[in-house]
Each structure stands twice: as C-alpha cells, then as structure tokens.
Amino acid sequence: MDRAHIRNFCLVAHIDHGKSTLADRIMEICQAVPKGHQAQLLDSLELEREHGITIKLKAIRLVYSLRSTDHSQKEAVVSSQKAVDGSKYILNLIDTPGHVDFSYEVSRSLASVEGAVLLVDATQGVQAQTLANFNLSLEAGLTIIPVINKIDSPAANIEETSKELESLGFKSDEILKVSAKTGEGVDQLLGEIIKKIPSPKHFLSHPHESEDQILNQVFDRESQTESVQDDKVRALIFDSSLDPYKGVIATVRLFGGKIKVGDQIKFLATGANSEILQIGYLTPTPKYVDELESGEVGFVVTNLKDLARVKVGDTISSSQDPSAALPGYQEAKPVVFLSFYPTDPHQLPKLKDGLDKLKLNDSSLIYSSETSLSLGQGFRLGFLGLLHAQITQERLEREYDLDIIVASPSVNFEQDGKIINKPSEFDPTAKNVREPYAKVTIFAPQKYFGVISKLIYEKRGQQKESEILGHSQKITAEIPLLEILIGFYDQLKTQTSGFASFDFEIDEYRDANLAKLDVLVNHEPVEGLAQIVPKEKADEIGRKLVEKLKEAIPRQQIAIPIQAAIGGKIIARETVASYRKDVTQKLYGGDVTRKMKLLEKQKKGKKRMRRFGNVDIPQEAFLAVLKL
Numbered sequence: 160m161d162r163a164h165i166r167n168f169c170l171v172a173h174i175d176h177g178k179s180t181l182a183d184r185i186m187e188i189c190q191a192v193p194k195g196h197q198a199q200l201l202d203s204l205e206l207e208r209e210h211g212i213t214i215k216l217k218a219i220r221l222v223y224s225l226r227s228t229d230h231s232q233k234e235a236v237v238s239s240q241k242a243v244d245g246s247k248y249i250l251n252l253i254d255t256p257g258h259v260d261f262s263y264e265v266s267r268s269l270a271s272v273e274g275a276v277l278l279v280d281a282t283q284g285v286q287a288q289t290l291a292n293f294n295l296s297l298e299a300g301l302t303i304i305p306v307i308n309k310i311d312s313p314a315a316n317i318e319e320t321s322k323e324l325e326s327l328g329f330k331s332d333e334i335l336k337v338s339a340k341t342g343e344g345v346d347q348l349l350g351e352i353i354k355k356i357p358s359p360k361h362f363l364s365h366p367h368e369s370e371d372q373i374l375n376q377v378f379d380r381e382s383q384t385e386s387v388q389d390d391k392v393r394a395l396i397f398d399s400s401l402d403p404y405k406g407v408i409a410t411v412r413l414f415g416g417k418i419k420v421g422d423q424i425k426f427l428a429t430g431a432n433s434e435i436l437q438i439g440y441l442t443p444t445p446k447y448v449d450e451l452e453s454g455e456v457g458f459v460v461t462n463l464k465d466l467a468r469v470k471v472g473d474t475i476s477s478s479q480d481p482s483a484a485l486p487g488y489q490e491a492k493p494v495v496f497l498s499f500y501p502t503d504p505h506q507l508p509k510l511k512d513g514l515d516k517l518k519l520n521d522s523s524l525i526y527s528s529e530t531s532l533s534l535g536q537g538f539r540l541g542f543l544g545l546l547h548a549q550i551t552q553e554r555l556e557r558e559y560d561l562d563i564i565v566a567s568p569s570v571n572f573e574q575d576g577k578i579i580n581k582p583s584e585f586d587p588t589a590k591n592v593r594e595p596y597a598k599v600t601i602f603a604p605q606k607y608f609g610v611i612s613k614l615i616y617e618k619r620g621q622q623k624e625s626e627i628l629g630h631s632q633k634i635t636a637e638i639p640l641l642e643i644l645i646g647f648y649d650q651l652k653t654q655t656s657g658f659a660s661f662d663f664e665i666d667e668y669r670d671a672n673l674a675k676l677d678v679l680v681n682h683e684p685v686e687g688l689a690q691i692v693p694k695e696k697a698d699e700i701g702r703k704l705v706e707k708l709k710e711a712i713p714r715q716q717i718a719i720p721i722q723a724a725i726g727g728k729i730i731a732r733e734t735v736a737s738y739r740k741d742v743t744q745k746l747y748g749g750d751v752t753r754k755m756k757l758l759e760k761q762k763k764g765k766k767r768m769r770r771f772g773n774v775d776i777p778q779e780a781f782l783a784v785l786k787l
Contacts (some may be wrong), residue, residue, distance in 0.1 A: 162454045163358045167412065169253035169268040171284060171296065172278035173660060177308040181278060181339035184218075184344045188345060189221035189250065189425040191442050196604035197634060218268075218398070221250040223349055246562055248353050251456040267397045267471065269295055271412035271456065274356030276348070281307050281315035281336075284631055285323040287602050287662035293327060301357045305329045308346060311338040319629040326628055330557040334635030359414075359454025375554050391482035392424070394459070394475040401622040406462045407469045407519070411451075416477070418459065419450040423478040431468035432478050459739040466515050493525055493541025494595075494665060495644050496565035496580040497556075498687065500537035506561055507536050513559035514538060517551065523710040524551065531582075531686045534564060539581065539707055542705060545644055566687035570595060570640050573668050585675045587726065595640040599653070603659035607634045610654045610696050618642035635664060638654065641691075676701055678708070679722040680776060702730040711734040 170178040186192045225246040228259040246723065253268040269275065275296040279289055296303050305324045309315055317336060324334050335351060337344035398410035422435045440457035451457045463469060474484040501510050518524050525541040542548040555561050571580050573593040579585060599620070603611055605627065612636055615622050622640030627633075638647075643663060651659050674697050674739065678688035688708075692700050701723030708721045712735050719735040746754055 160255055161236055164247065164453050165249045165358050166352055166356050167251045167272040167273040167354055167359060167456060168356050169255055169272050170581055171265055171292040172280060173288040173747060176540050177339040177418040178244060180309065182252060184339050184342045184345045185252060186221060188349065189223050190222050199331050201655050217254045218441065219251060219252055219443045222247050223250050225628060226614050227634045236566050253307055254678050261666060262438050266295060269299040269301060270396060271397045273359065274304065276306055278692045279320055279324060281309045281317050281320050282312050284320045286660040287600050289598065291662045304336045304351055304355060306337055306592045308337055308339050311343065323628045356756060361546060391480060392418055392477045393482050393485055394418065394472055395485050397476065399469050401466060401516055401519055405460050408458050408460050408462055410458045413451055413453045415453050417450055417452045424475050425478045425481050426469060427476055427484040428470055428473040428480065429468045430473055431463060433463050436462055459643050466519050494640060495542050495548065495568050495570055496539060497568050498537055498539050500528060500534040500564045502562040502564055504535050509559060510561055513555045513561060517554060534687055560613060564687065568689050570644065570646060570690060582675055582691050584687065585691050587675060592671050592673050593668040594673065595665040596637050596669050597640045597643055598664045598666045599636045599638050599661055601634040601659055601661045602631050603655050604630060607630055607655040607659065614650060614654060619646060645771050675726050677724045678704065679724060681719050685776065697725055698730050705731045705733040709735055714738055
C-alpha cells in the first residue's frame with residue numbers, strides 16, 4: 160500500500176464525550192461492521208461496559224473510499240498533498256480512555272500516530288481532560304482536528320462550545336460538528352482526517368544517531384521527505400498481550416523497514432530475540448497477513464513466553480542488523496500506593512502470575528513484594544489513581560479468580576530525604592517531612608465557584624487563578640495530593656450536582672506536619688488500616704474512620720472496641736455491640752437467684768471469649784477508608 164494513502168490517528172476526549180460511539184460510526188461507514196451491531200464494540204472488557212468507560216486503548220485498521228459523489232471532498236484531499244492514484248485510504252484508528260487515571264494509555268497512542276481527533280460534548284463543553292489531552296497532543300506535535308459531538312441532543316449548546324474551542328486557538332471554520340449517535344457529519348470528518356492529517360513520514364536510521372535526532376525524525380509531523388528511504392526495521396510497541404498457546408503478542412507501529420513472518424527480531428531494551436510467528440491487524444476482528452511495512456500499525460505474534468522480555472515502549476528491530484532504539488514513552492509515575500493481600504495464603508503465586516500478566520498490557524502498573532504481620536505476604540502496588548486501583552483489583556478477582564484484601568492507600572512522602580509510601584515506614588521523630596502537592600484544574604459552571612473554593616480550602620489547598628470560558632469557569636489550585644486521592648472527586652461531584660470535572664498533575668514536595676494514625680480492633684493494631692494523615696485533621700479523620708468501621712464490621716459474640724490512636728494516645732473510639740443470647744428465656748418462675756446464676760455464668764463466658772476471641776474483619780472495613 161502506498162504510504163501516502165495511510166492515516167494514523169487517535170480519538171481523545173474527556174470521559175463520556177462519545178469516543179467509542181464515534182468509533183462505531185466510523186467502522187460502519189468503512190463497512191468494517193454491519194449497522195445495528197453491538198454498541199461501543201471496541202469496549203470489549205466486561206468492566207468497560209459496566210463502568211461505561213474506556214479502559215484499554217484499541218487499535219483497528221479500516222479501509223475508507225472517497226465516494227464518487229464527494230467531489231469537493233476529493234478535490235480538497237488531492238489538492239492538499241501529492242496527487243495519488245485511486246481513492247482508497249487505510250485508516251489506523253486508536254480509541255483511547257478519557258478518565259484521568261488512564262492518561263498513560265492516551266500518551267501511548269499519541270506516540271504512534273500523526274493526528275488526533277479532539278472530541279468535545281456539545282452538552283458539557285470543554286472539560287478538564289479535554290484540556291489535558293489537547294496539551295498532550297500539542298507536545299507530541301500532532302495535527303489536531305477539533306470536533307463537537309452530540310449536536311443532535313436537545314441540551315446541545317453548539318455556539319458556546321465553539322467559543323470554548325476557539326479560546327484554545329482553533330478557528331471557527333475548522334471546528335467540525337457531528338453526531339456520533341446518528342452519524343451526521345462523520346463522513347465529513349473522515350474527509351478532513353484524510354485531508355489534514357499527514358501520511359507516515361520517511362526517515363533514515365543511523366547506528367550512531369542520538370535519541371534527540373531520532374525523536375526529531377520520528378515526530379517531525381510537518382516535513383514529508385518522500386525522497387528518503389527507510390533502511391532498517393524500527394517498530395514501537397504501544398500495547399501487548401499474552402496468548403497462552405502462541406506467546407507474547409505485541410501491537411506495534413512501524414517507523415522504518417518491513418517485517419515478515421519468519422523474520423528474526425530483537426527487542427532492544429531487554430535484548431530478547433524471537434521469531435515472528437504471525438503478523439496481522441484488527442478490523443476489528445483479527446486479519447493475518449504476510450508482512451507489515453513502515454507507517455503501518457498491526458500486531459506481531461512472537462514465540463516468547465517470558466512476560467518480562469517484552470515491554471511497552473520498547474523498540475523491535477532486526478536481529479541481524481539492529482537499529483538504534485526509538486525513544487520510548489515517558490515513564491509512568493504512580494501517585495497512589497495500596498497493598499494487595501490474598502485472603503488465602505496459598506493464592507500468593509496465583510496473584511503474582513495475575514499481576515505479571517496485567518503488567519504486560521498496563522505498563523503504568525508497578526508492584527513489589529511485602530510482608531505484613533497481620534495480613535501475611537502480599538504486594539505493594541503503585542497506581543495512577545484510585546479508579547486505576549479499583550479496576551486492577553476487579554480484573555484480578557474476575558479474570559484470575561482471586562479473593563483480595565486491599566490495605567489503606569498512601570502516596571509518596573519525603574522523610575529526611577528518603578522517599579516512603581508505607582505507614583509502617585513513617586518515623587514520628589523525623590524532622591524534615593514533605594508531602595507532594597498537585598496542580599489541579601477544575602471546570603464547572605460559574606454558579607458553583609463558591610462551593611468549589613470552600614472545598615479547596617477544606618482540602619488544605621490554595622486557589623491560584625480562575626478564568627471564564629463561556630458559561631463555565633476554569634479554576635486552578637494547588638492541593639496536597641493526599642487530599643485529592645481520598646474523597647475529593649466524590650465531594651466535588653456531589654457539591655456541583657455532577658457538573659464539575661478535574662484534572663491534576665504532580666507539582667512539587669512541600670513541608671508538611673504529618674502523623675501516623677493507627678487503628679486498633681479489639682485492642683490489636685491492624686496494619687492494613689493504618690494511615691499517614693495531617694496532624695491538624697487527625698482527630699476528625701480518626702472519628703470518621705472508627706464510625707465507618709463500626710458500620711462495616713459485623714456484630715459477633717463479644718463486644719469489639721475500635722480505636723484510632725496517634726502514638727500511645729487514643730483519639731477516637733466506637734464499640735461494635737455483641738450478640739446477647741437470652742439465657743433466662745426457659746425460666747418460668749422460682750427464686751431470682753436462679754436467674755442471677757445464669758447471667759453470671761454468661762458474663763464469665765464473655766470474659767473468656769474476650770481474652771481468646773479473634774475478630775474477623777471483612778473487606779468492606781478496608782474499603783471504608785476510601786469513603787472518608
């Protein structure tokens with residue numbers, strides 16, 4: 160296929176702005192799927208459908224033919240670039256997540272394409288993740304096509320949404336208007352994709368060129384040097400999965416050369432060598448071919464069984480004549496840490512295997528082994544947010560049939576120059592303690608400015624600036640990361656009737672006054688419930704936590720005291736009342752001493768149980784920490 164007829168692009172937007180629905184309409188127009196097929200076909204994970212969000216990026220190849228009736232569209236395409244024969248174009252489309260916790264998935268797709276379709280919901284306007292994805296696309300040097308979606312909705316405010324996009328630097332005549340639900344305007348969008356997004360670029364590879372030189376060649380979207388020829392194989396891995404029978408399957412974008420079935424390839428970062436068993440692409444069903452050329456997107460089936468040998472962001476090259484590595488993606492930096500423990504200690508190897516397989520296609524996930532006195536052996540995991548953690552836990556439980564206990568979340572703290580993220584590592588005597596702050600961007604209607612300002616203050620934050628965008632307001636603030644991760648999103652949505660959205664990025668470490676909050680159940684400390692909290696809010700957090708735990712821990716045969724403590728000082732207490740059997744119910748008369756003897760006997764039995772009794776703490780108690 161002539162490279163001039165290839166277009167690689169991705170769909171980016173805020174959560175629930177219609178990316179997956181637009182992908183459905185594009186697939187229908189390109190006749191990859193019949194009309195009336197399953198909605199949001201690319202959201203194939205059960206969790207994606209349950210939560211109504213895209214979690215994993217999906218890359219599919221489509222063939223689009225400029226229709227003979229589309230004369231103006233066809234003329235615009237031909238006049239905007241070198242004239243080509245025929246009217247068929249290969250579109251490599253990548254549908255990406257919209258939630259802030261999965262922004263790393265977006266960055267992976269941006270590194271593999273030349274253009275991005277920036278989708279904005281006409282009923283909601285520009286939102287926090289819209290702005291974040293716009294900036295990421297600009298940094299990657301992509302051609303951006305602004306699109307207003309849901310124009311068929313009675314609540315659509317197209318004029319205001321256009322003004323908000325114009326405030327980002329777009330011209331009014333280049334903003335497209337579509338309805339992903341009905342298909343209106345989608346044909347015009349495909350014509351603009353072919354017209355505006357450049358075809359994959361040619362570049363030379365030299366064994367001694369620097370990473371900056373490679374980066375300039377690969378991501379210089381403007382220049383289209385047709386005379387330069389590719390001479391070495393360079394394929395960037397932007398997703399991967401494991402077939403238990405074949406081996407590791409890598410989804411790649413070729414930036415140079417050609418790969419064929421049977422070729423011997425090398426993974427440059429890990430040094431692993433492998434043979435290509437199969438090559439193909441998704442349409443969205445798998446289609447197998449003999450080779451892929453520079454500029455194309457597809458998947459490569461290898462014979463590797465070791466998951467550690469294939470890393471997302473690595474470069475595939477020829478074993479006989481390897482090239483210099485392409486610059487990989489920016490390392491994902493986890494912002495929240497949780498511990499996962501199997502309820503059955505015998506499931507530890509199974510949990511390790513499940514994490515290995517999940518990491519294969521979620522390179523932002525990091526983990527290491529740890530041991531708890533009360534919970535046994537488990538793993539400390541780093542995530543991009545609490546939703547990322549929740550999705551990972553649900554995937555482990557469903558896909559690998561595991562039962563997991565999740566310990567309290569924490570973030571990175573700096574203590575006497577050392578980074579810690581476990582409450583057990585916190586030293587209350589440390590003099591220099593610092594915590595991370597985040598730069599938060601909030602979008603909400605102007606009438607909610609007061610409640611948002613109050614929430615920022617309650618979260619120990621400081622409002623920096625605000626800007627009017629149509630009927631919405633953009634508020635920028637600096638808030639401790641610890642305050643954002645637990646409860647902030649829910650409170651923001653509740654206080655703004657669901658209209659607000661936010662995005663954040665880690666800013667810097669600042670001095671903090673922190674303390675370790677221990678939780679004692681039946682006078683025994685529970686490691687998984689301990690937290691690092693601000694001292695000025697310790698009493699409030701302690702009271703709320705023991706109240707939540709009282710609701711979560713079921714009644715048992717003995718009264719269960721639940722205490723929150725800092726050091727040796729108890730700052731809050733609640734008691735789960737015991738069951739009480741009526742031991743006097745069979746008495747029908749006689750002296751009162753008979754009743755007193757039975758009650759005294761029951762009382763002694765309760766004391767014995769309190770001394771030797773063990774308390775079962777359900778998973779709901781650990782999850783109560785996330786709902787403060």
